[in-house]
Amino acid sequence: MKIVIAGGSGFVGQKLTDTLLNEGHEIIILSRKDSKIDGNIKYVKWLQEDTYPENEIISADAFVNLAGVSINEGRWTAEHRKQIYASRMEATDELLRIISALQTKPAVLVNASAIGIYPTSEDNVYTEESLDYADDFLGQTVTDWEKKAVSVESEGIRVAFMRFGVILGIDGGALPLMVLPYKLFAGGPVGTGNQWVSWVHIEDVAHAIAFTLSNPQVYGPVNVTSPFPKRMKYFGKTIGSVLHRPHWIPVPSFIMKIVLGKKSSLVLEGQHVLPEKLLNNGFKFHFPTLESALNDLYKKDV
Template identity: 65%
Template sequence: MKIVIAGGSGFIGRKLADLLIEEGHEIIILTRNDKISSKDVLYVNWLKEGNNPEKELGNVDVLVNLAGVSINQGRWTMKHQKQIYDSRMIATEELLRIIAASPRKPAVLINASAIGIYPVSLDAVYTEDSKETADDFLGRTVNDWESKAKKANEYGVRTVFMRFGVVLGNEGGALPLMALPYKLFAGGTVGAGEQWVSWVHFLDAVRAIVFAIENDNLYGPVNVTSPAPLRMKSFGKIIGSVLKRPHWLPVPSFIMKLALGQKK
């Protein structure tokens, strides 16, 4: 299949491209920066004035949208929040334009999403059928993102929303940031420590995308998390144990808000 990945230079995007290449698929990565194509990957410029990627793509079988400013980099200032939100809306809008301009529509759009669409709770269990949405920055962003991507249905394109949990990997995702205090011998419970961490290993996240591509009966939201979520306190203890670092300094919630920025 000819598979186009927007956000193919990110952590999950790189791993996904590698796996799909191994499986023999034709891979195209949409990029803002000029990159030299190889025998395995064709790079096509987009999101800059004068770019018309649809002219280079031809007939596409699958679109995968992973594009957007990372939520794991930088403080959540108002400026950064705007970048996170706008980058997702703009990229998705451009993919919809590409779909509209394509004589033969792709069979499926796999659109990244996040479990941040659900409200924070210590006892609720959320499934793909849950209707509750969080009324905070991340919840509103994910809700608007999915609503925009859903417009692909109007072109007869099967659309899947991959609601990723906390993605873990040594090279990227949330783990490097979460492990940093332990590496500095300053790791400990955040707040009360009862918060749930619904995590997923990056390879499982990548394989879930491939599963969604290959199964025509899958559409709408899909929660991509491990079946064994952990409380924050237990999660932190495991990080400390693996890194052979102590888990002892409690970190008050207000300190984390100062460090990470406002999330409302």
């Protein structure tokens, strides 16, 4: 397939690009830098004045939208939250414009999303059938993002929303910060420890997107999380076990709120989310258990 990726230089985008290239697909990455061809990847300039990416794309089988300011970087100041929200709306608007301008439409748009659309809870279990949505900053951002992207269905294009959980990788995401205290022999329970961590290995994220691109029966919300989410206290103990470090120094909630501000909700609160749609359609996780995921990521450190 000929696949256009917005946000291809990011944490997920780089892994996805490598995965799709290995599968033999043709890749076009929308970039703010000048258009060029680098090996098997074509970079096309976008989101700049007087740029018309559709003239260089001409046609494509699929679009993947991963564009947006990272929620993991920096404190959630009012300005940063505005950037997180606006960057997603702006990029999606432009992507929809490009698709509309193409004479030959893609078959599918896979749009990034997040399990933050679900309310935090220590008791509820969320699947793609769940319609209880959060009304906080992250919940509203994700809801508006999905509502904007789904409009492309009017052009006969299949749309899938990849609701990412906590993505585990050593080159980005939340895991390096979560692991750092353990490497310093200062790891321990965070907050109450009862909050859920619905996690997923970065490799499974890339393969889940590739799977969705190739399977027309997969559409709408798609939870991209391991089948076995864990509570934070178990998550921390497993990090300690894999790295052969103690799990003993508690980190009170008020400390996390001082250090991270409003972003502390990402580690102090959580959702118990299950990937029913992927499992029901035959997707196989490479790293279904937390132990297997962490051992793979930190095999060089142990």
